Amino acid sequence: MAEVKEQLSENGKGDSQEIDPAGHGELSNVPADGNPVAGEDVGALLEKLRRMDQALSLAVARYREVVAAANPDIPAEMITGSTLEEIDRSVASSRQLIDRIKVQLERERVAGHVPPGSPIRGLPDLSGLSAREKIHHGIGERQGK
Numbered sequence: 381m382a383e384v385k386e387q388l389s390e391n392g393k394g395d396s397q398e399i400d401p402a403g404h405g406e407l408s409n410v411p412a413d414g415n416p417v418a419g420e421d422v423g424a425l426l427e428k429l430r431r432m433d434q435a436l437s438l439a440v441a442r443y444r445e446v447v448a449a450a451n452p453d454i455p456a457e458m459i460t461g462s463t464l465e466e467i468d469r470s471v472a473s474s475r476q477l478i479d480r481i482k483v484q485l486e487r488e489r490v491a492g493h494v495p496p497g498s499p500i501r502g503l504p505d506l507s508g509l510s511a512r513e514k515i516h517h518g519i520g521e522r523q524g525k
Contacts, residue, residue, distance in 0.1 A: 440464065447471055453478060 458474040461467040
């Protein structure tokens with residue numbers, strides 16, 4: 381947009397370069413002398429450009445809102461950009477990040493999995509104790525500890 385404004389300013393000073401504010405590569409309704417500004421006031425063109433810039437900003441903001449509503453699992457703060465392409469790229473990178481986090485959380489959940497319910501009740505396993513520890517344990521049980 382800044383380039384278009386600069387070219388409009390230069391064209392107002394007598395430069396006859398052709399510009400295309402819409403960025404389509406062709407000019408519509410170009411006068412025969414080749415100067416698209418010849419019959420129009422530069423101020424009016426700048427005002428038209430400003431309105432087009434505002435309309436574009438509004439359209440991008442609405443697109444961001446629609447994308448955020450369509451992707452409720454992505455926090456709206458992660459959807460950024462000032463063009464449609466930037467918004468699409470931020471959604472793609474956010475989606476990749478969220479997928480990586482989901483995979484990591486699932487791994488942690490599986491690794492720390494505790495089966496539901498109580499363990500089977502039974503006598504403690506004393507096979508790893510020494511003879512002295514077994515005797516001490518037996519005396520403790522008799523005394524009611």
